Amino acid sequence: MKKVKKTKKVSKVKKKTAVKKASPSKSKQTAREKMIGQHIGYRYDVNLLPDYKKITPFLKKYIDQMGWDDLNWLEDVHMGYEEGRPAVFDRNANGWVTIPKKIKLPKDQQDRDMIARELLVKFQMSPKHPLVDLKKAYKKGR
Secondary structure (H helix, E strand, O other), rough: OOOOOOOOOOOOOOOOOOOOOOOOOHHHHOOHHHHHHHOOOOOOOOOOOHHHOOOHHHHHHHHHHHOOOOOOOHOOOOOOOOOEEEEEEEEEEEEEEOOOOOOOOOOHHHHHHHHHHHHHHHHHOOOOOOOHHHHHHHHOOO
């Protein structure tokens, strides 16, 4: 009697490996959002684009002086929170600038964002901005 070798049939169908998809909030998160720990909503919601009817007189004058047709880079600036206090993130100083307590903030997010933009520009132009010290320390000549 002949011995018959039993062989296992190998299926030619590859097993599909489960691909774990990142949650939408994680997959769309930018490096800046990770850095500041906040979601930048206007990237997904056109209703959060700046409402130019709510622009402050200071910002209007600033935009005119700069020769811009719109808010330019200031469109990316929104009111956020740092340790529970209203604040705006200054990318140049890589830190939060808290809004003074004496400023009463409106409930409307567009108005709050305009205030944040104005305060950021004013802070960046002030002698208290950290980059002023850097300029003094590393300025060549004089």
